[in-house]
Amino acid sequence: xxxxxxxxxxxxxxxxxxxxxxxxxxxxxxxxxxxxxxxxxxxxxxxxxxxxxxxxxxxxxxxxxxxxxxxxxxxxxxxxxxxxxxxxxxxxxxxxxxxxxxxxxxxxxxxxxxxxxxxxxxxxxxxxxxxxxxxxxxxxxxxxxxxxxxxxxxxxxxxxxxxxxxxxxxxxxxxxxxxxxxxxxxxxxxxxxxxxxxxxxxxxxxxxxxxxxxxxxxxxxxxxxxxxxxxxxxxxxxxxxxxxxxxxxxxxxxxxxxxxxxxxxxxxxxxxxxxxxxxxxxxxxxxxxxxxxxxxxxxxxxxxxxxxxxxxxxxxxxxxxxxxxxxxxxxxxxxxxxxxxxxxxxxxxxxxxxxxxxxxxxxxxxxxxxxxxxxxxxxxxxxxxxxxxxxxxxxxxxxx
Numbered sequence: 001x002x003x004x005x006x007x008x009x010x011x012x013x014x015x016x017x018x019x020x021x022x023x024x025x026x027x028x029x030x031x032x033x034x035x036x037x038x039x040x041x042x043x044x045x046x047x048x049x050x051x052x053x054x055x056x057x058x059x060x061x062x063x064x065x066x067x068x069x070x071x072x073x074x075x076x077x078x079x080x081x082x083x084x085x086x087x088x089x090x091x092x093x094x095x096x097x098x099x100x101x102x103x104x105x106x107x108x109x110x111x112x113x114x115x116x117x118x119x120x121x122x123x124x125x126x127x128x129x130x131x132x133x134x135x136x137x138x139x140x141x142x143x144x145x146x147x148x149x150x151x152x153x154x155x156x157x158x159x160x161x162x163x164x165x166x167x168x169x170x171x172x173x174x175x176x177x178x179x180x181x182x183x184x185x186x187x188x189x190x191x192x193x194x195x196x197x198x199x200x201x202x203x204x205x206x207x208x209x210x211x212x213x214x215x216x217x218x219x220x221x222x223x224x225x226x227x228x229x230x231x232x233x234x235x236x237x238x239x240x241x242x243x244x245x246x247x248x249x250x251x252x253x254x255x256x257x258x259x260x261x262x263x264x265x266x267x268x269x270x271x272x273x274x275x276x277x278x279x280x281x282x283x284x285x286x287x288x289x290x291x292x293x294x295x296x297x298x299x300x301x302x303x304x305x306x307x308x309x310x311x312x313x314x315x316x317x318x319x320x321x322x323x324x325x326x327x328x329x330x331x332x333x334x335x336x337x338x339x340x341x342x343x344x345x346x347x348x349x350x351x352x353x354x355x356x357x358x359x360x361x362x363x364x365x366x367x368x369x370x371x372x373x374x375x376x377x378x379x380x381x382x383x384x385x386x387x388x389x390x391x392x393x394x395x396x397x398x399x400x
Contacts, residue, residue, distance in 0.1 A: 021138060022104035023086050024112060025094035027060070027072040031118050035071050036159070038063040038282065039120040041109065042076040043127025044138045050079055050088065051196050052126040054239045055167065057092035058223075059124060062284050064093065065228050067400070070121065075112055077104045077127075077138040088237070104138040106150030113157045120158045122165070122282055126241060129168030130252040131353045131366045135175060146178035155183025163275040165262060167241040169193045170248055170255075172263045173353045180265035180347070186275035188262040190243040191342050193250065197240050197309060199225070199233070203286060204316075205309050207244070212311055226284055240284045245308040245315075247339040253366035257342040257351045259378060261306040269346045273389030274398045276382065280305065281400070291393060291400055298390050299324045302383070308336050326387070328380035341376035350374055 031037070040056035053076045060072045074089055078099075086096050102108060128136040134145030144151055158164060163186040166175050176189025197205045199220035206213035223238055224230045231237070245260035262279070266272050280289045280301050289301035300320065307319035319336040328334050335341045343350040350372040356365045392398040 021100060021102055022075060022077045022108070023082060023089065023099050024097040024116075025074045025076075025086070025089035025092075026097050026116070027064070027094045029095035029097070031071055031073070031116060033117045033119075035118070036067070036069070036121040037071040037073060037118040038067070038122045039073045039113070039118075039124070039157070040075070041123070041125045041127075041137075042074065043104075043125070043136045044077040044140075045079050046128065046140075048128075048196070050085060051239050052076075053079075053085060053088055054237050055126045055196070055241055056124070057088060058226075058238060058240060058284055059126075059282065060092055060094065061223065061227050061231070063122075063282060066281050066288065066290055067121075071118065073116060073118065075104070075109065105142060106137065106144045106148050109137060109144070110150050110153050113154070118157075119162070120164075121162045122278065123154070123158050123162065124165045124167065124282075125171075126167045129166065129171050129175065131170050131173045132252055132355050135166065135168055135171070146174040151179070152182045155179070155185060158183060158185050161274065163187065163264075163271075163278055165279065166190070167194055167262075170252070170353075172259070172265075176263070177265045177348060181267055184267055186264050186266040186271045188264045188275075188279060190262055191255075191257070191259040192243040192246065192248050194241045195244050197242050199238055204313060205240070205242070205286070205304070206311065207242075207309060208239070214311060225286060242305065242309065245310070245336070245338050253353070253355075253368070255353070255366075255368045256370075257340045257368060257376075258337065259342055260308050260337045261379075261382075263342075263344060263378060264346075264382070266346055272346060272385045273392055275389075276386040277389035277393055277398065278400065280386065295387075295390065296324060298387075302386055306379070306382070308338070323383060326383075328383045332377045332380045333375045335376060335379050337379075341378060343372075343374045343376040344378055 040059050042052040042056040045052050056074050134143040136143050165188040172189030172191045176187045179187040195207045198208045200217040222230045247258035248255045283305045285301040285304035287297050287300035289298050303320035303323045308315045351368050351370050353366050
């Protein structure tokens with residue numbers, strides 16, 4: 001009888017943990033619709049646990065430091081325990097607004113954003129994605145895809161001067177360019193796998209898989225070099241997402257080309273310089289980029305998210321030096337990608353993806369194919385646009 005009672009008790013505990021499928025937290029508790037707001041959406045982590053939620057919390061902390069006058073919202077799918085995962089958000093400085101029993105779908109995301117009554121200066125997604133069926137909000141099989149009605153509606157929640165980032169594997173093939181067109185906003189996505197990074201004791205970011213960081217270093221214990229208020233990095237709370245520096249070769253495809261940083265798409269090229277500066281200021285970087293940063297400080301922050309994070313730091317340092325020396329101005333085909341860089345303009349690329357319809361039969365449903373020739377200038381083009389944005393900010397043409 002005791003064993004039966006124990007199993008029943010465990011079942012009740014697990015049921016209570018699963019009572020809420022997604023959580024909404026805000027800073028402040030009462031939002032003002034007239035105040036600029038950074039919005040973070042963390043999808044279901046699955047085997048990655050709560051790392052997507054941790055990435056969103058760190059993003060909110062960076063927003064608080066660099067834009068203290070703004071508001072922040074996190075919408076996070078529950079992985080295991082609503083109470084524990086809610087505590088991650090409250091420890092991150094946000095107030096729990098609601099916990100919803102139903103799964104986080106595209107329709108519920110739209111309804112939630114509508115109920116909050118604010119528009120995003122930045123809308124950032126953290127989660128699993130693939131070219132086959134889109135971004136995973138919660139359930140594995142009903143994802144947020146580029147041709148969904150709810151996906152199209154998300155643009156109305158972004159300010160005219162705002163932008164979006166989809167921090168996910170392969171989000172630049174379909175999701176980002178489709179979003180840029182539908183939303184009429186700059187949208188960043190990845191042409192490679194997007195992996196988690198943590199800070200090591202030498203002060204540099206490394207992918208947190210064995211073999212991708214120096215084994216003699218320890219993980220940083222606090223956010224002292226990232227945030228004004230020092231916060232603990234326990235339980236993996238100091239984590240960010242960044243594209244890996246090799247073409248994608250995994251269960252959803254064997255791709256011939258890629259890119260080692262987030263590529264921005266926009267229907268209007270004049271939107272891009274500001275978006276690049278804006279992302280650089282909101283990305284967790286060792287050197288903070290702010291409206292008062294020097295050109296060198298801004299260049300270092302750019303390098304932090306655009307340069308490869310190799311174990312020896314040799315490629316990163318060479319890439320950083322090329323940015324600080326502005327070598328990209330005379331070397332249009334410059335690239336630090338370990339593979340063939342994809343060639344793109346502001347709205348489309350010379351390489352595309354085609355997916356087979358019957359994934360259950362074919363183990364590799366998606367493959368790349370070239371529709372035009374030409375060497376990539378994406379790295380140098382992006383840097384030229386980023387420094388154009390910096391110059392616009394310094395002259396007062398662009399303000400944050």
